[in-house]
Amino acid sequence: MRRQLLSQHLVHVLMNNSAIGSAPSKPTRDPGLPPDTLLKWYDEMLLIRRFEEKSAQLYGMGKIGGFCHLYNGQEAVSTGSLGAINPEDYVITAYRDHGLAISKGVDPRAILAELLGKHTGTTKGKGGSMHIFDREKNFLGGHAIVGGHIPIAAGVAFASKYRGEKRVCLCFIGDGATNIGTFHESLNLAALWKLPVIYIIENNKYGMGTAVARASAVEELHQKAAAYDMRNEVVESGYDVLAVHKAVKAAVDHARATYEPSLLEIQTFRYRGHSMSDPVSGHYRTKEEVETQKKLDPLVVFAESLKRDGLASDEYFENAEKRIKAVVDECVEFAENSPEPPADELWKDVYFERGGF
Numbered sequence: 001m002r003r004q005l006l007s008q009h010l011v012h013v014l015m016n017n018s019a020i021g022s023a024p025s026k027p028t029r030d031p032g033l034p035p036d037t038l039l040k041w042y043d044e045m046l047l048i049r050r051f052e053e054k055s056a057q058l059y060g061m062g063k064i065g066g067f068c069h070l071y072n073g074q075e076a077v078s079t080g081s082l083g084a085i086n087p088e089d090y091v092i093t094a095y096r097d098h099g100l101a102i103s104k105g106v107d108p109r110a111i112l113a114e115l116l117g118k119h120t121g122t123t124k125g126k127g128g129s130m131h132i133f134d135r136e137k138n139f140l141g142g143h144a145i146v147g148g149h150i151p152i153a154a155g156v157a158f159a160s161k162y163r164g165e166k167r168v169c170l171c172f173i174g175d176g177a178t179n180i181g182t183f184h185e186s187l188n189l190a191a192l193w194k195l196p197v198i199y200i201i202e203n204n205k206y207g208m209g210t211a212v213a214r215a216s217a218v219e220e221l222h223q224k225a226a227a228y229d230m231r232n233e234v235v236e237s238g239y240d241v242l243a244v245h246k247a248v249k250a251a252v253d254h255a256r257a258t259y260e261p262s263l264l265e266i267q268t269f270r271y272r273g274h275s276m277s278d279p280v281s282g283h284y285r286t287k288e289e290v291e292t293q294k295k296l297d298p299l300v301v302f303a304e305s306l307k308r309d310g311l312a313s314d315e316y317f318e319n320a321e322k323r324i325k326a327v328v329d330e331c332v333e334f335a336e337n338s339p340e341p342p343a344d345e346l347w348k349d350v351y352f353e354r355g356g357f
């Protein structure tokens, strides 16, 4: 209830604040963040949005098969979080993975090729949308089983600590996944063994068609950390890339200094249906709810804050649209012109044969 009131309050502030167009006035920019970085973040968020829109279009044309879960609306979580880590740090997530892969620097052409089932895709066209993976970029998936990747993140963090490294692991979890057994087992061990993993709940308020309140005995999801005496924080303005970045940066700094884990809950919203097979609202949420949430569009909020701080003009945003459109067009051209996997690929990479990660 408190959150609903807060969200209504923010929408009210947005709609009535003529001086700043459509953006809330807080939080203000961290002066330590260079303008170039902020503009790069904006471009990245725009790329994620346009990439997902193109994916939806290609899906509708029958060029993408199987499951496909889009990230529209959650861009500030991806960009803000991954803006707080280094290339050698790890990221692991569930099946809603395109945006996080883009933020981790995975080649968007290879991501789209994977969606189209092409040999040039990130998993050679055999994994599809839910299994984007790039070992070189330390992007460890893309996992389809809800909760399946949560213990893997603890293992990755264990390896980092065991080797005396300072690499952290960001593990993204849906709100629904916090009700799965592996979530609790993993948090317990991460806290007990002091593992440098930051669990980030992307609370988009629904697990498929089930609202958080109907699936979880505890609605304030970050409070689940209390059972394991784990550092935790909630970001109610998950549409604000700067607020997300601040919370994740604090957790990352803490993990590097102490090896201790954190659980962050970032409140966000997905604009589309659960997957491409679902309608935008369906029976479980109303059009009004979706429209209300869209007034807190992360791209609009960020653009307004950049303008307000004098870091970008309308011209910048117009050019950004053109630049990003060219990138997405290149992805489509690359993916469409790439070959299908050859038949002898069928049995390759099915089982891991030797070596370590």
Ligand SMILES: Cc1ncc(C[n+]2csc(CCOP(=O)(O)OP(=O)(O)O)c2C)c(N)n1
Pocket: 096, 144, 145, 146, 147, 173, 174, 175, 176, 177, 178, 204, 206, 207, 208, 274
């Ligand atoms: C173990 C398991 N149970 C059920 C499913 C079917 N399933 C796919 S997504 C999903 C909902 C998960 O919701 P949430 O964790 O909130 O993530 P979101 O889709 O909102 O990003 C379910 C139940 C699954 N993939 N794996």
Ligand SMILES: [Mg+2]
Pocket: 174, 175, 176, 202, 203, 204, 205, 206, 207, 208
């Ligand atoms: Mg969810």
